[in-house]
Amino acid sequence: MKLPRFEIHRPTSFADASRLLVELGDDAVAVNGGTELLLTMKLGLAVYDHLVDLKRVPELRVLARSGDRLAIGAGMTHREVETSPLVRESFPALAAMLADVANVRVRSVGTLGGNLCFADPHSDPATFLAATDAVVVTGGGGGARRVPVGQFAVGPYETVLESGELLAEIEVPLPGPGTGVSHVRMKTHERPTVTVASRVELSAGVVVAARVAVGSVCSVPVVPDTVSDLIGAAREDWDARVAACAAATADAVDPVEDADGSTAYKRALVEVFVRRGLHRALASAASSGAAGRSTR
Ligand SMILES: Cc1cc2nc3c(=O)[nH]c(=O)nc-3n(C[C@H](O)[C@H](O)[C@H](O)COP(=O)(O)OP(=O)(O)OC[C@H]3O[C@@H](n4cnc5c(N)ncnc54)[C@H](O)[C@@H]3O)c2cc1C
Structure with missing residues (x-):
């Protein structure tokens, strides 16, 4: 495996990065850590004459709290977000999810x-961020958009981004009191086989909001409307309602058969992981009363 020759450009502003990508057109691509792109190029699956390195773009290196949201620059590494005191304090479940991604080197x-x-279909962050209503902010190439994470990937290795448009920031709503968020996953190969993120909100012990995202089994993460039956449930109803929601979710998703398993196997995984994830989110919400207790 040999990396083909290319010219590297190192812009120092978001505007310059985007301008370069527009000027160089289809011969150019953005790169950040390069953990996906360089491997793809080494394998001969993609060829570019120009790489626009985003590591020196300060606008992509933001990590700040603004009211009830975290703003995370697209150029922040998993490890920087995972180990940030701000993230650990304000959204420990996000830090815990990132601690499970790949290995410390990646x-x-x-x-x-x-x-x-x-937009690899097997993604922890895409699933987690879809369940938690995060939004991506894009810019450049004539675009400046806010897109819910759940609508950002439109197929395997394909997003809504247009030519010259860059992902600038991810806005993550922080969980309020009585909210529990969980991320459960299993992996048999390098990337996760199944990822399920759940977010539930309790008021006076009763579920008032519930959302689940299922990833890594389908071509993109999905947020099926299959957990609304949990709304209104008090603790004594949780077991039965969670079991019903998990079965409905397994029926609703459309898994893709691949090296990780058959569609039937993946449906069975979804049922088990939705059940597990919802119970963890409920337990977390019940015991916290404080923002976003971390569960795995
Ligand atoms: C061994 C291994 C194990 C892994 N395990 C997991 C796992 O368990 N869970 C999981 O979720 N992921 C896993 N991954 C994937 C890993 O999270 C990604 O490789 C990494 O986050 C990609 O980031 P990067 O900065 O290296 O991207 P790059 O390789 O630099 O870029 C990837 C793509 O994104 C584009 N791009 C990058 N930044 C921008 C931007 N700001 N705007 C527009 N386009 C942009 C590039 O053009 C390129 O097409 C694993 C990867 C490896 C190599």
Whole structure:
């Protein structure tokens, strides 16, 4: 495996990065950590004459709280977000999810933006961020958009981004009191086989909001409307309602057969992981009363 020759450009502003990509057209591509792109090029699956390196673009290196949201620059590495005191304090479940991605070497160079833009169907952050109503902010190439993470990937390795348009920031709503978020997953190969993220909100012990995202089994993460039956459930109803929601979710998703398993096997995994994930989110919500207790 040999990396083909290319010219590297190192813009120092978002505007310059985007301008370069527009000027160089189809011969150019953005790169950040390079953990996906360089491998793809080494394998001969993609050829580019120009790489626009985003690592020196300050606008992509943001990590801040703004009211009830976190703003995470697309160029922040998994490890920087995972170990940030701000994230650990304000959204520990997000830090815990990122701690499960790949290994520390990949997390130290691979970025959150690179993960979402590569749109590998087997993604932890894409699933988690879809369940938690996160939004991506794009810019450049004539675009400046806010797109829910759940609508960002439109197929395997394909996003809504247009030519010259870059992912700038990910906006993550912080969980309020009484909210529990869980991320459960299993992997048999390098990437996860199944990822399920759940978010539930309790008021006076009763479920008032519930959402689940299922990833890594289909071509893109999905947020099926199959857990609304949990709404209104008090603790004594949780077991039966969670079991019914998990079965309905397994029926609703459309898994893709691949090296990780058959569609029937993946449906069975979805049922088990939705059940597990919802119970963890409920337990977390019940015991916290405080923002976003971390569960795995
Ligand atoms: C061994 C291994 C194990 C892994 N395990 C997991 C796992 O368990 N769970 C999981 O979720 N992921 C896993 N991954 C994927 C990993 O998270 C990604 O490789 C990493 O996040 C990609 O980030 P990057 O900065 O290296 O992207 P790059 O390789 O630099 O870029 C990837 C793609 O995104 C585009 N891009 C990057 N930034 C932007 C931007 N700001 N705007 C527009 N386009 C952009 C590039 O053009 C390219 O097409 C694994 C990867 C490896 C190599």
